[in-house]
Amino acid sequence: MRNPQLNANGELTHLLTLEGLPADVVRQILDAADPFVPIAEREVKKVPLLRGKAVFNLFFENSTRTRTTFEIAAKRLSADVINLNIGASSTSKGETLLDTVDNLVAMDADIFVVRHAQSGAPHMIAAHLNAHSRSHVHVINAGDGRHAHPTQGLLDLYTIRHYKKDFHNLTVAIVGDVLHSRVARSLIHGLTTLGTPEVRVIGPKTLLPAAVEAMGVRVFHDMRKGLAGCDAVVMLRLQSERMKGALLPSAGEFFKNYGLTLEKLACAKPDVIVMHPGPMNRGVEIDSAVADGARSVILPQVTFGIAVRMAVMSIIAGNR
Amino acid sequence: MTIPEQIPDGEEALGALAERMRAAVAFNAAFVGIYSGGAWLAQRLAAMIPGEHPLGYIDVSYYRDDYSRVGLKGGAKRTELPFDVEGANIVLVDDVLYTGRSVRAAVNELFDFGRPARIELAVLVDRGGRELPVEPTYFGVRLAVAHALSVVVSRDGDRLRIAAEKGPV
Helix, strand or coil: CCCEEECCCCEEECEECCCCCCCHHHHHHHHHHHHHHHHCCCCCCCCCCCCCCCEEEEEEECCHHHHHHHHHHHHHCEEEEEEEEECCCHHHHHCCHHHHHHHHHHCCEEEEEEEEEECCCCHHHHHHHCCCCCCCCCEEEEEEEEEEEHHHHHHHHHHHHHHHHCCCCEEEEEEEECCCCCHHHHHCCCCCCCHHHEEEECCCCCHHHCCCCHHHCCCCCCCCHHCCEEEEECCCCCCCCCCCCCCCCCCCCCCCCHECCHHHCCCCCCCCCCCCCCCCCCCCCCHHHHHCCCCHHHHHHHHHHHHHHHHHHHHHHCCC | CCCCCCCCCCHHHHHHHHHHHHHCCCCCCCCEEEEEHHHHHHHHHHCCCCCCEEEEEEECCCCCCCCCHHHCCCCCCCCECCCCCCCCEEEECCCCEEECCHHHHHHHHHHCCCCCCEEEEEEEEEEECCCCCCCCCCEEEEEECCCCEEEEEECCCEEEEEEEECCCC
16 A cells, blocks of 8 residues: 555655655755744745645634744745634534535645544545545645654654764664654654664653554653763653553652753763743743753754744645 | 857956956845856855855745756755845846756846846846846856757866766756
């Protein structure tokens, strides 16, 4: 079966997950993002590439941050952006997801940016469009359930490559609530695809997925041991709103064991970079002295994220 | 379909282009090479023509008129204009002028950085075949070349080489 993200020529037409995406496609996106970065410094912060195209932000789950970065990316490409607050409209009146999509296609949508609490929802929309000869309409997954958040994974990869140049000698640690994190899953797939020799996950047993080793990572429960020799540390947000049952004794206990402090960070390499997908819980998974410190690249991540989303949109919209 | 019998020497064409520019280009004009063929040419010209000529490079990938047909094929570079475009005298530099579409895209892109005082166009080879009302201010050589041939300017060490080849333009 063909990868549903690629057309018959192997070109990217939807971005649903980094899992199974060929390394040359991942590199194509990262390379394409680079020239978009300095567009923010122009007198006119726009290029005309997607002039006349309509980008529909379909957010079935709230996320001001991610929706805003997609909106900025689309506007910098001169696309028209339509934001739909789905929770408050059609679905609450009983319309199915695919009927909503068909209606928006009839309004001449070119790109759907989809966030959904259910894993697989963007995939279902892409498969529906492909099956009904609407492959000129493209889907970007902006986060689905616990499954994937590919543009976040790509911007993390871009950030690591920006500071470390190459993946082939790196040790990267992902710390915290891996169980609930689609960011972690996307980043692990991206790092292994690009040949990162050592990817580690660090966290309590209750917040790591069962058989996480099968994704090709080393597991650590002791944070200091896990951070030893790391080139990049990716802190995850403790997703307390997704916690069901008693996975954790308390946020204070979590910070003591897995919160990133300057003292724990000293176990990593001196030139380590510290990343976080945001929004941060200061004093829960990361100490302010680290978040605002010299090793933090958390705000550059946000800037690179816009360029990476511009790259994804311009690549898929140009492929049939 | 004919290959012109006399394909001129690249360095001679560059000399002729520089001679035409020397008499007329503003002392402070910025030289902006259009990627990829115009980039090295802009460097060569800046060294040959008296004056203070800031160098810039422009990649027109985001301003092309064929995106909806061919998509973004990668290989785009950063546009770098390390001078204030507002009020500047600019000479756009390219190796081969053919349809005029790249020049149209480059002019559009420049205006997103500011309002230049003047934009001129310098090309090594004018091969005819325009599809837009674009003409060079300065040229090195004019060639009549059949549509089916492409004119290729390449670097042979530190020398320019001009060739007409069969194949896609």
